[in-house]
Amino acid sequence: xxxxxxxxxxxxxxxxxxxxxxxxxxxxxxxxxxxxxxxxxxxxxxxxxxxxxxxxxxxxxxxxxxxxxxxxxxxxxxxxxxxxxxxxxxxxxxxxxxxxxxxxxxxxxxxxxxxxxxxxxxxxxxxxxxxxxxxxxxxxxxxxxxxxxxxxxxxxxxxxxxxxxxxxxxxxxxxxxxxxxxxxxxxxxxxxxxxxxxxxxxxxxxxxxxxxxxxxxxxxxxxxxxxxxxxxxxxxxxxxxxxxxxxxxxxxxxxxxxxxxxxxxxxxxxxxxxxxxxxxxxxxxxxxxxxxxxxxxxxxxxxxxxxxxxxxxxxx
Numbered sequence: 001x002x003x004x005x006x007x008x009x010x011x012x013x014x015x016x017x018x019x020x021x022x023x024x025x026x027x028x029x030x031x032x033x034x035x036x037x038x039x040x041x042x043x044x045x046x047x048x049x050x051x052x053x054x055x056x057x058x059x060x061x062x063x064x065x066x067x068x069x070x071x072x073x074x075x076x077x078x079x080x081x082x083x084x085x086x087x088x089x090x091x092x093x094x095x096x097x098x099x100x101x102x103x104x105x106x107x108x109x110x111x112x113x114x115x116x117x118x119x120x121x122x123x124x125x126x127x128x129x130x131x132x133x134x135x136x137x138x139x140x141x142x143x144x145x146x147x148x149x150x151x152x153x154x155x156x157x158x159x160x161x162x163x164x165x166x167x168x169x170x171x172x173x174x175x176x177x178x179x180x181x182x183x184x185x186x187x188x189x190x191x192x193x194x195x196x197x198x199x200x201x202x203x204x205x206x207x208x209x210x211x212x213x214x215x216x217x218x219x220x221x222x223x224x225x226x227x228x229x230x231x232x233x234x235x236x237x238x239x240x241x242x243x244x245x246x247x248x249x250x251x252x253x254x255x256x257x258x259x260x261x262x263x264x265x266x267x268x269x270x271x272x273x274x275x276x277x278x279x280x281x282x283x284x285x286x287x288x289x290x291x292x293x294x295x296x297x298x299x300x301x302x303x304x305x306x307x308x309x310x311x312x313x314x315x316x
Contacts, residue, residue, distance in 0.1 A: 013231035018276040022257030031257050034176050043179060050178035050306065054298030057177055058090035062292045063186060063265030064136070064285035066100045067111035075290045075315045077118045084122040089129045090294070095171075095186040095265035096136025098151075100287065108140060108155045116159040130165045134173050134265070136186045145244045146187075146236055147172060147252040172235060172252060174259070180297040183255070185235055186265040190218070193225040196242050222271045226280040230255060230262070261295065261308065272310050279308050290315040 023031045028043060037043050060083065066072050083090055099111060120126045135141060135151050142148070150168040153160070160166050172185040201224035229235055233256035236243045245253065255262070261279040270284035270291055283293035291314050299309025 019258045059295040060090045061093045062286040063095040064287045066287040091130045095134040096139040113158040116162040180260040182261045183259045
């Protein structure tokens with residue numbers, strides 16, 4: 001400081017550690033938020049099972065599933081019809097908002113009941129399929145505070161009674177698939193970051209491999225938003241005035257070590273980036289264009305090494 005004034009010559013994000021480096025640094029048990037892997041030998045057994053059986057796993061992810069739109073329900077029915085004969089069935093992840101505008105309690109209950117009716121047209125899907133519902137910013141609950149709790153049973157009891165494996169999760173939501181950790185987060189991330197940035201994002205030096213990916217406009221902003229949250233190790237690295245947080249649950253927003261995949265339901269166009277071995281994916285708004293993404297955590301196995309697979313889809 002000079003004359004009581006702090007002069008900053010250079011400022012940047014923390015040094016990046018990919019998932020494998022972070023686990024080596026802090027230990028396997030300290031990095032397992034699920035407390036499901038007790039030792040390295042258990043991890044190795046799970047890795048062997050992953051190589052043998054993992055390619056069967058698939059996540060079908062939709063965001064902004066506006067159930068008050070008849071066309072959205074129609075497209076969901078067509079999608080479920082296409083997957084109804086799959087063995088095993090994929091895991092369906094539906095992220096909010098579940099209505100195009102705030103609705104009353106009776107209307108919200110009716111929309112989830114309508115969705116249950118669509119799912120029940122395919123008995124195999126209703127009885128055996130796994131459905132995970134992640135609330136959006138404008139769904140019933142305390143708005144604008146992260147993390148958000150699940151949508152209350154009061155609104156979803158009818159769907160729960162008809163769809164055997166319906167899970168209403170928090171936002172963000174974490175899942176483990178064998179050794180892979182996947183984070184699902186519904187937030188208008190790019191727009192929020194853009195509103196609160198102090199300096200316009202710029203490209204990194206030419207030597208940065210990540211910066212060599214050709215992009216412009218929205219793609220560039222999306223890439224910078226993803227890089228920011230991963231570098232900061234937190235899903236909401238913003239002042240509390242911009243993004244309030246329940247401090248006692250702040251750990252749910254942390255991204256250290258990096259997950260194997262971060263799937264963000266954003267309102268911008270679909271994108272996929274792989275940043276320091278972390279798959280960053282946006283399925284795009286289903287209500288606008290009927291876009292979704294199919295994610296296979298184990299898409300390919302070579303010499304006991306696994307590689308994921310991302311497929312962007314659209315219902316015509």
